[in-house]
Amino acid sequence: MPGEVIDRPNPEPSPSHVPKQVLPLSVKVQKDPLPEDANKSLKDFRRVACYIAAAMIFLKDNALLKRDLTFDDVKPRLLGHWGTCPGLILVYSHLNYLIRKHDLEMIYVIGPGHGSMGKFFPQYGRDKIGLHNLSTKFSVTGGPPSHINAETPGAIHEGGELGYALAVSFGAVMDKPDLIVTCVIGDGEAETGPTAAAWHGYKYIDPAESGAIIPIVHVNGFKISERTIYGCMDHKELTALFTGYGYQPRFVEDLEDIDTDLANSLEWALTEIQKIQKAARSGNPIMKPRWPVIIMRTPKGWSGPKKVDGEFIEGSFHAHQVPLAKAKSDPQHLKDLEAWLKSYGPENLFDEDGAPVKSILDIIPSKEGSRMGQVKDTYDPYIGITVPDWMELGVEKGTEASSMQLCGSLLDEAFQSNPHSLRIFSPDELVSNKLSAVFDHTGRNFQWDEFSNARGGRVIEILSEHCCQGFMQGYTLTGRVALFPSYESFLGIIHTMMVQYAKFGKMAQETHWRRPLGSLNYIETSTWTRQEHNGFSHQNPSFIGAVLNLKPNAARVYLSPDANCFLSTLAHCLRSKNYVNLMVGSKQPSPVFLSPKEAEAHCRAGASVFEFASTDKGLYPDVVLVGVGAELTFEVVKAAEMLKEIAPELRVRVVNVTDLMVLETEGVHPHALTNQDFDSLFTSDRPIRFNYHGYGTELKGLLFARPHTERITIEGYREEGSTTTPFDMMLVNNVSRYHVMEYALRGGAKVNEKVRVRLVPLLADLKHRIQKTRDYILENGKDKDDIYDLAMVKGSGGGVLYEG
Structure with missing residues (x-):
């Protein structure tokens, strides 16, 4: 069936559109008519932006339709999200008008969608070449992707995963009293848990010190292949919901005069914000102010094809991505695409050089820094802080x-x-x-x-x-x-x-x-x-x-x-x-191994030898014991201390790693040690035991390409635990001092004959200690007084922990 294309920018409501209701809880504001020039500019802006959005999805050539479309004009891969574009463009056009009218500082935050390129990409200038480049490169290798992202001027939000636009907007206005963020929340995004919680964000905004959000809930009824929850809620339900959240809701849905409806609603929202801020900044804050929220109902894919191949497109989930998916191969789809693009009247929207006509440009804020794609807060805002000594x-x-x-x-x-x-x-x-x-x-x-x-x-x-x-x-x-x-x-x-x-x-x-x-x-x-x-x-x-x-x-x-x-x-x-x-880091009191100056040097290096815990300050070791993490390092230090008592012939070097990235393969990470430096710290040939705070596989991945990794063993969190004692957590995950000692003895026995000859009885003694400790914990429901909590605080063992 041939595609039916809308021939004007304000179509009749689709069958899925929810009828307007007038309810006592809704905010009713008188609609003042728009000036004629503003009304024309808003409509022309929407027409040209919708045209460009569609051209970006489909066209690799003939961007201004100077001739009939051919299959060669269509991209080989059609990628994009058309369905939400008309609504986002509608809002964008009105925000331009609002900024220009009131000289506002405003950022536009949305979930997935498209944005303007602005001054940052001269290859996408306002001329024939710029439009051609934008259409050709959109959603192809080397060009801008189909979601809002860091390459979109004015964007402060990655538009890939849904749910976070509203919370990001609230964070942006904190401590910026003059900033307004208009955040569009689609009715699909509104179904996410993060968005549901973020509606409470205003409860953390002090209007005396911070800016404000104009949230716009864009209800078009569908997500990618299903109806939305909000799309199936009537005015009374939505009003009750947002009133409970602490907002004043106002509905925008007059499709016959959408510009007047939205313009008046944004004026109302701005006025409400200014009232709340004025009260707070004059020293008389309103307790629990009701902030404005706009609920805007427009059909999904508005102004695009109504039907394609017998399926409803506009006003249905079929409009979500690419409504004419076979435009590269199907003659009817190609014909429908051309009719769709021509319905916007591109011949009246661009001049001979391919630039938008004056009525379109008139609505854009005249000051560069006020344009939403060029607000300095979005691309060069860092001021830094003073960090105390x-x-x-x-x-x-x-x-x-x-x-x-x-x-x-x-x-x-x-x-x-x-x-x-x-x-x-x-x-x-x-x-x-x-x-x-x-x-x-x-x-x-x-x-x-x-x-x-x-x-x-x-x-x-x-x-x-x-x-x-x-x-x-x-x-x-x-x-x-x-x-x-x-x-x-x-x-x-x-x-x-x-x-x-x-x-x-x-x-x-x-x-x-x-x-x-x-x-x-x-x-x-x-x-x-x-x-x-x-x-x-x-x-x-x-x-x-x-x-x-x-x-x-x-x-x-x-x-x-x-x-x-x-x-x-x-x-x-x-x-x-x-x-x-x-x-x-640990919140519990624990031993301080290094003085402030020593700590600074240690952190600068990322890892170093704990000389105080090592044999002869770490010289000529039989084995290297490494702690990564506060409690894990304490167990290593305690193991080294106890080894001096039971196996004084064993030479131990204790190393602490505080910057995990130094262990990464040489050249992969900026902090990674060279192999020479790695060997100077861990030796080139001695057994190494890592006692690691995280999962052992993480450390294996970092160490994989180091030379002679067969000498390395790693113990970390083994996904073992329960409600138990602190030291039992060490035992069940094989990271206790006894497990470190066992490895040290086994590793040392490979190179130290004195250790090797005593290995069996030493290991039997460790096994006995572990069993006795576990028996005590099971019987008494606590660790022995001298083994963990008090040992952590006091450093049991006569102060050996703090030598050097």
């Missing part, structure tokens, strides 16, 4: 300290030095993670609570890892610095969000016009090694592997052995740019 907070070696408590003090000072450019986003675990010192001079920012409302708190705690990640992304991508502390086991919830951000960052660095940004900073605490009280569900170090899989120029993983090293690492990460920093 962490050494002043360092503690003496030979004592004990909680890494998290000291970090809380460092962050407290950082907040005082950076009152508008540093935030913590935490899933309600800050006090549990012993970071409560951050509250010495600030508080929580929760605007729905009378005790924290309008007090400028730097900490946002919400029990949604997705919201914390989204807030952090938006905050970081608009130039500030943020920190995300979490229980180790639950960071995996935002694994794919972190990866999407890293992909955005990779592509951003490959553009010539995006400038560096602050790093994403994660603190992973309440680790499996000390989650024996919460049990198996809280024992999971898998987020380490997620970061290791990133590109080497982004991935950074630090496992500090003590509090001074963690302070040094945190200070570095807060200053760093363009990385994904994962800092793994």
